[in-house]
Amino acid sequence: MQPIRVLIVDDHALFAEALAARLGREPDLVILPVAPDGRRALALAATEGPDVIVLDMTLAVENGLDVLDQVRERHPDVRVVVLTAMSDLDAMVQALRRGAIGWLSKTESADLVAQVIRSAARRGGWIPPEMLGDVLRRLLDDRPEPGGGGQVLAELTPREREVLQCMVDGLNRAEIAARLGLSANTVRTHTQNLLAKLDMHSALEAITLAMRAGMRPSMRPGHAD
Template sequence: MNLVRVLMVDDHLMLAEALSARLAEVSELWVVGHCATSDPRLSEVVQRSRPDVIALDVEPAGTATGRLVRQLRETLPSAEIVVLTGIRDVRQAVDAAREGAAAWVRKESSVEELTAVLHGVSRGHNWYPPDLLGPVLRELREDAARAGQRNGPLDVLSDRERDVLSGMVAGKRGAQIAEELLISPETVRTHTRSILAKLQVHSQLEAVSVACAAGLSVDADADR
């Protein structure tokens, strides 16, 4: 079995360290480090440690769970995300799955179960507990159905570009959008240029006008 590099991301650092020590006893796993979920250097830690799997506690993220998972996926696309948390929140589970989290495991799970999931996702498998799997699959099916029905002017935009555009509609500056989306101001500028090109407009004001005419809901997108 191949060695799997694991990064622990959890605000409860003492628990993360204790679990890391237990996982270190598993010969096929290598815990390459741990970092707080709220650490502003999280992306740097991920890039430096280059894990195969990121074990992530989403409890501190709350409604920003989807954005956090997306940030990690964009930082290191090759890494799989395993949510390792003590909570059962259907909305957070759906948001995590929507943004590409491969698994959801509760902290009270045994080391053997966690080890099996970590190895499984490294081979392309997915795992959600039965009580969350139903709502997650239902939401993803509805997403697919909505995607098949799209024909509006904003449908050329990616989800992240829609997030940036929502911030523009709300009158936020680039730095504030970057902070809320957990991306850099330069990334916001890149998305903004892409938005203008895709919408075939020449200014942010025109882009906002198109978004408002298309009925872009700032509140709905902000909570996604």
Template structure:
């Protein structure tokens, strides 16, 4: 029986080590040493030559999508699955455009994850059915939408939360209250996201966010 070499990376040590033990129980799966950060993942990938890599999408507030090119440069044959609690389709689009072939919610059971790993190892892919239509729509839209999504992918998780509040029409003090931070902190996050998005005003940021698919969470009265 041919074994599929699996590399798993997650910064929650108990979770990733428990997952590795469960995967290793399968006779057709060989689990490489687990990684807890991007540097460790790239080092293990270079020597272990995994067939499938299962990545946590967020390490703290940092997206691991940006590390995908480095990983595929080292292991061009590797098939990459993101295992994540995030449900942001914009991040999913960025991940697929960067070379990922699977996106699995952390709410699934181990048996389903193993089925996905086997499917991916054989050349298939996996996207949750509830997200597939929107993902395909965004992947087939024009360059303007793709550019907007690319810019949003540079934001941290907190900056995306601030941007979502801006799309909802909240002012700075309301954003601070909603996120449980000071007004100064909200101001800093706002300025950082404006710089990253290469825009000069909140209105431009909101317009860019809506081109990327963000919508107000509560319809205006």
């Protein structure tokens, strides 16, 4: 596998450098120079080609959400994981709506941060389990349905709908591949295609939209074809 290129955006120099040094010991992670602000982050994103950006929400002179918006606009393929001392539900929901695919507290272990970075690079995500229910309820309650959820889902192919159903069922990519008798690469392609059609930035957003359109966990075992 290709090494995962990671850009840390944090103005707390001691914390950021300590995290960079710790993650740098992971054989599959390449840690780029730390960015203390959004301007430097965008410059490094343009020249260094990170796969994953680890972004603090409380930068000294900028709102982390604004930096997130700029990253998503200029580098839509880069995966953004929030790593912050904040535990605010509203900020978390806003970050997820605006394209972040993970949210971690700075109190979490470096081992978990590394795991979430790997998941992000594979187009997975992570939310603190104790907050997942509240986040999903907020997304389901507040997110407008562009054009109507059912109408948007109607644009998916039958196979893409099967993949989305598996995502609603809580399966990861390997489990989806096993259920549908597909390769992991094919599942990744279908996932990318359905996210593009739904105009979603993350699997969580796609699952939320699917549930608003009436799709529910099926929990059916076995494979489909």
